[in-house]
Amino acid sequence: xxxxxACAVVAVCMGPQLAAVDADRGKALWEAKCIGCHxxxxxxxxxxxxxxxxxxxxxxxxFTYSVAVRNAGFVWDETRxxxxxxxxxxxxxxxxMGFSVADPADRADIIAYLKSLSGG
Amino acid sequence: xxxxIDTGRRSLLRASGTAVLSAAAxxxxxxxxxxxxxAQGTSQASDVQILNVALxxxxxxxxxxxxxAGSGLVSKAVLPVAVQFQGHHKEHRDAxxxxxxxxGGMPVAARPDAEVATALNAxxxxxxxxxxxxxxRLERGAAxxxxxxxxxxxxxxxxxxxARLASDETMHWVVLSQALGDSLPPKALFFGA
Numbered sequence: 001x002x003x004x005x006a007c008a009v010v011a012v013c014m015g016p017q018l019a020a021v022d023a024d025r026g027k028a029l030w031e032a033k034c035i036g037c038h039x040x041x042x043x044x045x046x047x048x049x050x051x052x053x054x055x056x057x058x059x060x061x062x063f064t065y066s067v068a069v070r071n072a073g074f075v076w077d078e079t080r081x082x083x084x085x086x087x088x089x090x091x092x093x094x095x096x097m098g099f100s101v102a103d104p105a106d107r108a109d110i111i112a113y114l115k116s117l118s119g120g
Numbered sequence: 121x122x123x124x125i126d127t128g129r130r131s132l133l134r135a136s137g138t139a140v141l142s143a144a145a146x147x148x149x150x151x152x153x154x155x156x157x158x159a160q161g162t163s164q165a166s167d168v169q170i171l172n173v174a175l176x177x178x179x180x181x182x183x184x185x186x187x188x189a190g191s192g193l194v195s196k197a198v199l200p201v202a203v204q205f206q207g208h209h210k211e212h213r214d215a216x217x218x219x220x221x222x223x224g225g226m227p228v229a230a231r232p233d234a235e236v237a238t239a240l241n242a243x244x245x246x247x248x249x250x251x252x253x254x255x256x257r258l259e260r261g262a263a264x265x266x267x268x269x270x271x272x273x274x275x276x277x278x279x280x281x282x283a284r285l286a287s288d289e290t291m292h293w294v295v296l297s298q299a300l301g302d303s304l305p306p307k308a309l310f311f312g313a
Contacts, residue, residue, distance in 0.1 A: 032313070035257060036177060036265030042239035045176035066169075089166060089272060098170035098272040099265060 020105075026113030029106055037099070040117065046097065052076055053111070053118040068094035081111045163274035168225035170269050171278070174285070175216040177262055179230035180239075181209040184258060187237050188251045195248060198299070205255075205292050212285055219281075249300065256296040260311075263289035267312035286311070 030049075037046040047060035057072035057080075058065040072092055074080055080091075085107045088097040101107045185206035188194055194202055217227040237243070240258075245251050266286035273279040290311060297304075 031257070032260065033264050033268065034261075036261030036263075036268075037173065039239060039241075042241070044180060044239050045173055096166075096169035096173060098166070098173060099268040100271065101268075 021108045021112045023109065023112040023116045026109035026111070026116075029101075029110050030113050033099075033101065033106075034110070037097075049114060050117050053081070053114045053120060055118075066092075066094055066096045068092040076114075078111055078115075081114065082107055085110065164223055165225075167273055167275055167278055168220055168223050170272055171216055171220050171223070172225065172228050174266065174269070174282070175213060175220065175228055177265060178209050178213040178216060179228070180236055181258065181262065182206055182213060183230065183233045183236035184240060184255065185209065186233055187240070187242050188245075188255065191242070191245060191251060193245060193248050193251050198248060198252075201295065201299075202255075208288055208292070212288065215281075219278075252296050252300050256293060256300060256302075259289045259293040259296060262286075263293060263311050 034046075034049070037044060038049050040048060040050040042048055043060060043063040047063040047065070052060070053076055056075050058070035069092060076084075082104075083091040084097075085101045086104075087100050088095050101110065185202050189199060189202050189206070220227045231239075240254065245254065263286045266282045266289065270279045270282050273282065
């Protein structure tokens with residue numbers, strides 16, 4: 001019963017937050033925060049972003065990655081991107097992005113935007 | 121009203137014409153001797169990595185202004201300003217290279233302008249407004265990048281340098297926005313957000 005109640009409370013608390021994930025806001029945030037180093041369709045200081053959601057880490061053609069990202073060995077999904085944007089150096093020590101996004105809601109919206117670019 | 125925000129005939133877009141000295145730029149990072157003397161370690165290596173990413177940004181900005189200046193789209197009034205901004209980015213570049221070297225790192229090389237032109241899709245630029253918009257977006261992105269990497273530096277002197285670099289990019293953004301006739305952001309804390 002207690003567990004059920006807790007779940008109900010969590011559902012009520014989480015529900016609106018999850019529903020609020022906003023890819024349009026994520027696009028605006030991407031334009032502000034990521035565009036210094038990334039483009040959608042070309043490698044710049046950072047690798048190209050179109051399709052990064054669902055792509056194997058460290059595999060944008062023609063980009064020279066750190067060993068840490070090149071050997072990460074996973075596919076970028078919500079969980080991985082969330083950890084990466086919260087603290088890339090903590091998530092993949094030796095990586096060289098050095099740029100993090102402090103606000104969890106901002107991270108969620110940016111990830112939703114990246115996902116939308118992959119047709120998700 | 122100061123001439124700097126006079127959008128009339130006399131224009132905000134007037135470069136001062138002062139020559140830029142890279143020696144002065146290097147002095148910007150006056151703490152670097154001390155930093156170099158500090159013990160080598162992974163935190164220093166990661167600082168160097170961040171500085172090298174920043175250097176990549178500066179190389180790109182220098183190319184972007186060269187591409188803009190050579191595009192034939194920029195008027196006589198705007199050209200000196202583009203050249204002056206490019207000069208600022210060259211000072212940033214020189215300061216970053218000096219610091220990376222002092223920390224025992226290898227500064228990244230610049231990509232050829234033609235590669236940068238492709239990466240920035242320069243062929244889509246059809247007017248001076250397009251050029252100014254691109255520069256405005258990139259300068260804001262650079263300011264935000266410099267703000268965003270501040271917490272990652274283990275050396276606080278480098279974090280401060282990053283803030284100073286961000287401020288220069290903001291200065292550029294303001295002038296570009298003014299030239300485009302954009303109004304100021306309605307809310308404070310616009311950068312880094």
